[in-house]
Amino acid sequence: MAVQTAETAPPAAANPVLGPAFKDALIVGLIALGLFGPLIGFETVIIDGALGLAYRPSLLAIMVGIIFFGRLLLNLTLWSPNRKPSTHTGPTLFDRAGTVMGPGVKPALLAFAVLFPAIAIFSLGGLNESRYLIDLGILILTYVMLGWGLNIVVGLAGLLDLGYVAFYAVGAYTYALLATSAPINDFFAGLFGATFWANWAFWICLPMAGIFAGVWGMILGFPVLRLRGDYLAIVTLAFGEIIRLVLINWVDFTNGGAGIASIPRATFFGIPFNAGPDGFAALFGLPFSPMHRIIFLYFVILALALLTAFVTVRLRRLPVGRAWEALREDEIACRSLGINTTTTKLSAFATGAMFGGFAGCFFAVRAGFVSPESFTFDVSAMILAIVVLGGMGSQIGVAVAAAVMMGGMEMLRNLGFLKQVFGNDFDPSLYRMLIFGFAMVAIMVWKPRGLVSTRDPTIFLKERKAVSGDLVKEGHG
């Protein structure tokens, strides 16, 4: 009823806004009070070894107050019946910015990524001072790569995969197990010298980790891909958890929850980054610094990420890539055109898994330590969030989303100012995920199809026209 009167009434001045808005905010505030009362108002404390209750009325008041005034503010502004609904569809600011800057964006971002270590070193005035920023850069690029890998499965083929972290884990453990294996080390020691395996393990295992993860993608994909939609999502989620549980419980093989430590570090194509006479610094006549390895790792992950992007862009223009997208659009039509949907889905799953495996191998060599703790569902959720936020199927959108999300998560670690609002015993880092969640919801309301919602056609006759996101389907399975 309320909606109807709002629609039929002349828009200006006729609606009393303040009264209903206040009433609505009051009701919502009361609901919040009811909900938060038990949740926030009480706190369990241990008094002399016994469990007791403490009360937090001020925190409760602050929370309910935020809800009440927030709702009131929204009622008076965004949700006000007098406000003309904005009927803005089609390309958004971000899309238009993309088309205007179009050809310039990608080279500019690439140049920035390549020059990033130099910029970090010069702006922070030294190798060691830049460590934090370059580490962050490595983290972001790892997630860019993972996002691009998952994008093949979710964005192009439209298969909702909630267990992508499984392939990341397979890649990491492939490297960790092979590189620390004594028999392999002895074998190569007999052939090429004692330090051969430690120096070359990463470069030999990197392709193997990718291939292994790809094979695992096929093995997992085969029984799973006849499922669609929600079922597929749940089963992939389960597979992600199963792999992690196997890693925890198969102690003889994986060393269980304790993880695998002292994994050989990355080398400059066989030259170790150490202070010795055969080390990188000595050979290149530089003063030794542990930062050389970090900067090198940055360029390794940059190269891996670019490889992922390059292969994806190429594949999209090949029949297999078009079949992936056609599968996302309409599976039945695909079958009526002679496309074997099972092998097409498997190829998408395996290709995505392969890049996850590369990234996992890189993760293991960077950290020098792997344990099942690093491969929880959180990671899958994060990668999926990056893909969805970036705009499914868009390379540049995913890269920007990864930078925003990972960079944003880091920034949220420094929420010291909240202490001034809530008092000194308030731990702001606990609220990181909450704020993060709010940001996600806000972005999904504002841009439901992700940052880049248009689709770039893979072939054209006369003119390349972007396809509006409204027409592009998300896929059903």
Add this chain to the structure above:
Amino acid sequence: MATSPANGLPRWDADPILIVEHLFMRFGGLIAVNDLSFKVGRGDITALIGPNGAGKTTVFNCITGFYKPSEGRLILAHGRAPTPGEIAEVTRIGERSLVGRNAGVFLLERMPDYRVSGEAKVARTFQNIRLFTGMTVLENLMVAQHNALMAASGYSLKGLFGLPGWTKAQKAATAKAEYWLDKVGLTDRADDPAGDLPYGAQRRLEIARAMCSEPILLCLDEPAAGLNPRESLELNTLLRAIRAEHGTSILLIEHDMSVVMEISDHVVVLDYGTKISDGTPQAVKNDPRVIAAYLGVDEDAVEEVEAELQLDTNPTGAGA
């Protein structure tokens, strides 16, 4: 047109491209197709008609492998009419097909949907259009050439490195797509998303897409539905051109009688899953059972009319 002068047999008996034998399709207790047998002549335009819910789309789904028939045999013949010996042989050995140099026999009920299209070369369109709406018109036509392009791209390996063999194949595929765009009058819209096209254009694009997979039998599920009279006329021209220039046999479901009578060589009428008439458009048009089925007259009345007209219930005696 429909009869081969040599032996006086109608073409669908003399040189069938598709033979449907005792097809049953049951959904639980519902029998959607009940002991249906008919033949589709090579190079003919055959219409499958019948009231709503008669089971026409179900027959299409059985032919194109989307449904597995409850019973029955669906024989598709490449090159020439199969001999009874060949049909018996392929049925006995339990294979999907028996392919020789110039001829092949395919048992469609044994094939999954993508093989019916990819190997047996039966393409179809859908009653409710199924385009890849988020892809451009040209991309839709490229996807239709998937199997040929996949082989040409060395299963993506040659394509990944942009080897010349692949580039050439891609050019040829684009040229074929352009040819069909020109045929259906969509050249100007080649780079627009398929979902942006008006309804009639979407229907034509779906036919062009099916033709890009180089079928020998094209199955169209209500191609004229929702078209205005002018578009409907254009469709007739297009279908005739497809038959004349590419030798593709066409099987179509249609409600619009003017279209059916105008372009088809052979009409099969279905009612409640059973065939009630089969023959030339003229013969079917005058069949009292067809008239009854379409006008909703009850069975007694039909018998009366039949008695009056002293007609056989199955004027041509074809099929079975």
